[in-house]
Amino acid sequence: MEKDERPSWDNPMQFVLACVSYAVGLGNVWRFPYLCQMHGGGGFMIPYMIMLVLEGIPLFSMELAIGQKMRMGSIGAWTAINPYLGGVGIASVITSLYLCLYYNVINAWSFWYLFHSFQSVLPWATCPLNSNQTGYLEECEVATPTQYFFYRETLNISSSIDDSGGVHMGQALCLVLAWMIVYLFIVKGVKSTGKVVYFTATFPYLVLFIYLIRGVTLHGAMNGVKYMFTPKLEQLANPQTWINAATQIFFSLGLGFGSLIAFASYNQYHNNFERQAVIVSLINSGTSVFASIVTFSIYGFKATFNYESCLERVRLLLLNTFDMAEDTISLDNIDYWISELNRTHPDQFASLAPKLDTCDLEAELDTAVEGTGLAFIVYSEAIKNMPASQFWSVLYFSMLLLLGMGSMLGNVTAIITPLRDFKVLARNFSNETLNGLVCLFCLLLGLGFTTRSGNYWFTMFNEYGATFSLLFIVLIEVVTVSYIYGLKRFEKDIEDMLGHRPNWYWKIMWAVVSPVLLISLFIFYIVDYIRGGTPTYQAWNPDLGKSVVMEYPWYGQAFIALLLATSVCCVPATALYAFCKKKQKPVPSHEHTVSAISGL
Amino acid sequence: MFPLLLLLCLPPALAAVDCNTEYKNGYQVRLSIKTALGDQAYDWNESEMFLFRATIAFAMRKFNKTEAYEVSNIVVCNQTPRVSFWFIVTSPEDPAQAISKNIVEQAVRESRNRINNAFLLTDKSLEFLGIPPTLAAPIIPATPPWLIVFGVVIGAVCAGIVALLVTSFVKRRREKKAKVVPEEEDQAKGTDKAVTGETFEDRNGVYNLGFADDDRFTQL
Numbered sequence: 001m002e003k004d005e006r007p008s009w010d011n012p013m014q015f016v017l018a019c020v021s022y023a024v025g026l027g028n029v030w031r032f033p034y035l036c037q038m039h040g041g042g043g044f045m046i047p048y049m050i051m052l053v054l055e056g057i058p059l060f061s062m063e064l065a066i067g068q069k070m071r072m073g074s075i076g077a078w079t080a081i082n083p084y085l086g087g088v089g090i091a092s093v094i095t096s097l098y099l100c101l102y103y104n105v106i107n108a109w110s111f112w113y114l115f116h117s118f119q120s121v122l123p124w125a126t127c128p129l130n131s132n133q134t135g136y137l138e139e140c141e142v143a144t145p146t147q148y149f150f151y152r153e154t155l156n157i158s159s160s161i162d163d164s165g166g167v168h169m170g171q172a173l174c175l176v177l178a179w180m181i182v183y184l185f186i187v188k189g190v191k192s193t194g195k196v197v198y199f200t201a202t203f204p205y206l207v208l209f210i211y212l213i214r215g216v217t218l219h220g221a222m223n224g225v226k227y228m229f230t231p232k233l234e235q236l237a238n239p240q241t242w243i244n245a246a247t248q249i250f251f252s253l254g255l256g257f258g259s260l261i262a263f264a265s266y267n268q269y270h271n272n273f274e275r276q277a278v279i280v281s282l283i284n285s286g287t288s289v290f291a292s293i294v295t296f297s298i299y300g301f302k303a304t305f306n307y308e309s310c311l312e313r314v315r316l317l318l319l320n321t322f323d324m325a326e327d328t329i330s331l332d333n334i335d336y337w338i339s340e341l342n343r344t345h346p347d348q349f350a351s352l353a354p355k356l357d358t359c360d361l362e363a364e365l366d367t368a369v370e371g372t373g374l375a376f377i378v379y380s381e382a383i384k385n386m387p388a389s390q391f392w393s394v395l396y397f398s399m400l401l402l403l404g405m406g407s408m409l410g411n412v413t414a415i416i417t418p419l420r421d422f423k424v425l426a427r428n429f430s431n432e433t434l435n436g437l438v439c440l441f442c443l444l445l446g447l448g449f450t451t452r453s454g455n456y457w458f459t460m461f462n463e464y465g466a467t468f469s470l471l472f473i474v475l476i477e478v479v480t481v482s483y484i485y486g487l488k489r490f491e492k493d494i495e496d497m498l499g500h501r502p503n504w505y506w507k508i509m510w511a512v513v514s515p516v517l518l519i520s521l522f523i524f525y526i527v528d529y530i531r532g533g534t535p536t537y538q539a540w541n542p543d544l545g546k547s548v549v550m551e552y553p554w555y556g557q558a559f560i561a562l563l564l565a566t567s568v569c570c571v572p573a574t575a576l577y578a579f580c581k582k583k584q585k586p587v588p589s590h591e592h593t594v595s596a597i598s599g600l
Numbered sequence: 601m602f603p604l605l606l607l608l609c610l611p612p613a614l615a616a617v618d619c620n621t622e623y624k625n626g627y628q629v630r631l632s633i634k635t636a637l638g639d640q641a642y643d644w645n646e647s648e649m650f651l652f653r654a655t656i657a658f659a660m661r662k663f664n665k666t667e668a669y670e671v672s673n674i675v676v677c678n679q680t681p682r683v684s685f686w687f688i689v690t691s692p693e694d695p696a697q698a699i700s701k702n703i704v705e706q707a708v709r710e711s712r713n714r715i716n717n718a719f720l721l722t723d724k725s726l727e728f729l730g731i732p733p734t735l736a737a738p739i740i741p742a743t744p745p746w747l748i749v750f751g752v753v754i755g756a757v758c759a760g761i762v763a764l765l766v767t768s769f770v771k772r773r774r775e776k777k778a779k780v781v782p783e784e785e786d787q788a789k790g791t792d793k794a795v796t797g798e799t800f801e802d803r804n805g806v807y808n809l810g811f812a813d814d815d816r817f818t819q820l
Contacts, residue, residue: 133735134732134734135735177750180757182756184757187765
């Protein structure tokens with residue numbers, strides 16, 4: 001009898017922290033600052049906030065309402081809303097599965113970097129020596145030590161997706177550890193998750209705060225922060241800015257995966273999810289802004305460091321070529337001396353010209369990076385130049401780990417909750433066994449990402465596995481709730497739960513604004529895919545020391561199509577299945593009775 | 601190439617060797633004292649030059665244990681304000697003959713550390729152009745340090761998982777044993793209690809969807 005009672009959060013705070021922990025993830029740290037930089041710094045806040053109000057908060061609240069009302073995972077919830085649309089839930093679960101597979105690989109990399117920070121000299125600070133110890137390894141010379149450490153020692157990346165190579169043992173071990181920790185956090189379902197989120201939701205803020213203090217006190221940090229906050233309002237006229245703001249809000253809140261429905265299904269029936277939805281969305285966006293201040297102060301530090309190193313190189317070159325005493329040229333009067341020497345010794349200066357780097361602080365700040373490149377290459381490069389770099393490195397990668405683990409909790413819960421709703425599975429497998437099997441399954445498939453070409457598959461999953469399908473899923477969700485299920489019924493459900501009807505803001509957003517926005521995003525994505533031609537990826541070239549663009553082979557493109565098709569097709573397939581099942585249902589018994597009485 | 605801003609040729613100690621003509625056997629040295637030492641930089645003067653010649657002589661003696669090189673065997677020329685100059689090593693027996701480049705290179709490489717330390721400089725700030733520094737061999741510990749931290753963490757996680765699984769298993773066994781005793785009592789009292797039990801649970805929050813759906817359909 002106790003098995004039938006649905007487990008629930010110990011208190012509403014756990015639910016809020018779980019949502020915060022899930023929504024605040026790596027995207028806040030590595031995607032938002034990039035978008036800010038690309039689309040006019042401080043000016044990007046305007047489209048971002050507008051999209052939050054138009055799209056983010058309403059959709060977030062809608063998913064929480066569904067979960068809290070139906071008290072089941074995504075499959076059960078959508079089947080209950082409309083039997084033909086149970087496929088939406090299945091599509092959510094499949095998308096969550098894809099996400100789980102590749103997202104934990106990022107945690108594995110974070111573990112790798114974290115463990116390697118416990119050394120007197122950070123391994124990405126210097127290049128390893130070549131065989132006869134006269135210089136550094138060639139690949140490291142053409143690239144930078146941080147890039148070398150990431151591509152060669154962490155990933156041991158091959159030069160194209162065709163070259164699969166073997167499994168990188170260190171990565172595989174870290175992935176096993178990552179999955180074991182996820183299992184430890186979810187082994188008892190909501191009871192264990194609820195306690196873990198106190199830590200995973202709050203500790204990253206502590207680290208971000210410490211980094212903020214450290215960041216703004218670094219030399220040159222203000223250059224970065226100023227660069228970020230000077231708004232370039234002309235970017236607002238660019239439609240790409242608005243599209244990116246909409247997609248960032250959408251993906252950052254984690255809509256469509258079914259995690260929010262799963263979390264909300266463990267709530268008390270009368271929990272005030274409306275207020276919680278607003279709070280969590282605002283916290284998520286606030287964290288993005290906070291994280292980008294930290295990121296830009298680090299950028300500013302790194303750019304200033306590189307700029308001053310460049311000036312130092314130029315100074316030494318001038319001193320050595322013209323044999324002047326060391327204190328004649330300093331960093332301040334370098335420009336004066338360049339023109340002076342050009343005037344007095346034009347021939348020698350001309351021969352020097354190809355070796356002379358132009359040092360430009362703006363150009364350094366302009367190098368916008370996002371994703372794993374930002375987190376693992378740019379940040380580690382900045383950290384290695386800080387004093388007490390081991391401490392900062394440990395702190396930073398612990399924060400990345402907690403952000404990633406917090407999101408993983410939501411992702412895995414989105415898979416497990418619908419599975420547990422199937423009575424067949426719940427009866428035959430205990431909580432612990434089912435969770436363990438899911439984790440084991442994902443671990444075994446995830447080992448494919450630890451091969452030498454694993455990073456290329458990772459990028460494929462990252463770009464195609466969950467982007468298009470999510471737009472489709474959430475579009476179907478909002479149209480279903482507003483029109484098929486009926487806004488009136490939904491209002492009544494909410495009144496049942498909260499005690500008051502949703503006001504005009506919610507109704508207009510659910511019925512009109514969000515569907516229109518989603519349809520336009522959807523159309524934009526399709527147009528972009530078609531116009532983009534053959535999908536390409538960035539392959540690391542060890543001889544050049546940088547990434548080159550390559551096209552996916554035929555099986556890569558087929559796999560992309562498979563990723564998209566498997567989740568999207570669930571919706572029509574399930575609808576068809578439900579339709580066929582209904583057709584095959586035997587005629588109800590009361591009709592037989594009627595015909596018998598009338599003698600027909 | 602020979603940048604000639606200021607030529608301060610030291611009078612050669614022995615007239616025979618002029619390092620201008622013998623430059624193919626010589627090496628250029630460049631010191632960056634102010635960059636390396638900042639406030640504690642010393643000025644480059646005759647005494648420092650004497651020290652340099654003495655250390656090179658020392659290096660040659662150390663390399664070639666039979667020959668007794670003197671400071672006078674080290675010939676220096678083309679000093680510039682950058683603090684760079686050329687030097688040639690001459691043989692102690694025949695001051696007119698210069699020692700070949702290879703031998704000088706090997707000698708300098710062997711004693712590079714001592715030469716650097718005599719001037720409080722490093723490989724980067726005391727450059728011998730043409731002699732690449734022997735980079736320090738990295739210390740490779742027996743177990744990579746990351747594996748140690750990994751071992752600690754994964755051990756703790758395993759312990760945590762085992763602890764959680766064991767406690768839940770023990771709890772379930774205990775509950776099963778406790779359920780066996782009251783169930784026997786229930787069977788004696790009949791089904792009434794069972795019925796009340798279910799409705800009580802319904803009130804606790806098992807949401808009966810069958811009920812709700814009926815409501816919905818009638819409204820439409």
